Amino acid sequence: MQLKKGEKKSDVGRRLKLNQSTVTTIWKNKETIMQAALEGKSPKKLRKPKFEELDQAMLSWFNYRLQNNVPILGPTVKAKAGKFAEQLGVINFKASEGWLGKFNHHHKTTYVYERRGAGC
Incomplete structure (x- = not known):
């Protein structure tokens, strides 16, 4: 410009x-x-995330689970984000589907889904 x-x-x-x-x-x-x-x-x-410290904590947690082949599911990610937010003193944070989608898109995260049922 x-x-x-x-x-x-x-x-x-x-x-x-x-x-x-x-x-x-x-x-x-x-x-x-x-x-x-x-x-x-x-x-x-x-553009930096709104809650940068929380975002970094979540990314570290996510990568640890991914490297150790621990199943990662959306509800688990949201629950952990809520716990981290509480521990970090983040106010007005809601681990919504919208937040999860932005987190996934921003970090190009890939999920490892838990297999359910016998023979899967």
Whole structure:
């Protein structure tokens, strides 16, 4: 995004059909965004999770279980997230299906499902 000399961010926003706050955010983070683009990273990967410490704890827990071939199920992940949130003093956290989907998408997690029944 280039600003012409004397051009206002609001004018750029109108020209590109973007909100002025979006233009300001892009302008403020332009170096980081450009570096990510050069490295082939998704701009969404630049966004940090809302509860970063919880996210890191969950990722470590998830990877440990995965490496040890321990079954991982959605309800188990959500329950553990709730416990970690409580231990970390995270307020207003809900381990919802939406949270689980974002966690899985962000980390490209793969589940190891528990086999049920005889002969499976």
